[in-house]
Amino acid sequence: MRFLHISDTHLGYQQYNIKDRERDYFDVFQEAIDKAIEKNVDFIIHTGDFFHSSRPSNESILDGLYLIKKLKDHKIPMFVIPGNHDRGSGTRDRNALEILSEFGLRLLNSDFVEYNGVNIFGLKYISPIHFKRSIILKDILYNLYEKATDKNNFNILMLHLEFAPVFSSSELQTISDIPFEYDYVGIGHYHQRQEPIKEEGRYVVYPGSTEYTQFNEKSYIEKGCYLVEVGGKNIEKIEFVPLNARKFLSYSIDYSEIDKFLEDMEKDLNNLNLNKKPILSLNINTQENISNKDILRILESKNLADEFLHIKIFVNQNKRDISDDTTSSNTESFSAVEKLKEVVDDEELRIKLEEIFKMAESYENVKDLEEFIKHHPEMFEI
Incomplete structure (x- = not known):
């Protein structure tokens, strides 16, 4: 058996409002x-x-239907x-996965098959936040495991x-919070x-995303999926299958070295x-005193700008004046919000984080902020 x-x-x-990225x-x-x-x-x-959104476009839903039909034609179910x-935004919503489930997608919310x-x-x-309040993951997973009628089967x-x-901030641990009754944990x-x-004896597998979504991802680690072969209760082979994701190239340099850098980058390309x-x-x-536009013009002069689908330029001017020592807390908060625009490409996530920063800034003491967090946990559900 293989999956x-x-x-x-x-x-x-x-991504970046570029249609090519959606494709x-x-x-x-x-x-x-x-x-x-x-x-x-045998299955996936x-x-x-x-999907990237709980309310994807009609085109995205049709793309999903096309892929499910392709699998269905080859009798390969996808769980x-x-x-x-x-996730949908409320109980009245039917998310896109539920729509696809009517056409052959095997959707498991908290289920066993x-x-x-x-x-x-x-x-x-x-x-x-739910785990920190009242939910114990190990209990949920034990109860889920008990739904199986034949425990001697291979358990995924x-x-x-x-x-x-x-x-790093999580309190959950795979080795202590996931029962060892599961043979393969994806x-x-x-x-x-x-x-x-x-x-x-059991395997824990993180395949990662199929496409690069952030510049801070390590571009030298290939994107792909895992092919797993199973015999009885044993995993006989786990093979990484690379996929043709678009490459992200990320560099940090001093402006004084830009000419040499661009020569090297042209060779790399x-x-x-x-x-x-x-x-x-x-x-x-x-x-x-240079700007992003200045750097872009340099790239264009070297005929390098057209070599990329999208270019993000960050100019860090390492100047310091007296006002640096008297920076207000509001300015620091503003800088943090501005920094999000540089490091978080996901617009929905960035907007949510900006809301959290601005909300925290409005409180004058930690006690009042803690009280707000206590009564509004949904604010931090990202």
């Missing part, structure tokens, strides 16, 4: 589907964030759990949660692929043999 593990496809994400997310998802068909897998598991991006002698368990995304668990150490939500981890124009992030450190 493909994919995650965080974010279908419909029109990138579809193309790489379709490539994963084609790999599953080529490898003749998808560990959340199928999916809702990630944080897939037995398929061809394999137990597949799924738990939808739960905000970290699908999660879209924040675990330490990949999420986890979404973390976009940086990890090598499969073996814990006392020629050596990489890319079949898609990459996305460039250029962080310039300088004490001179």
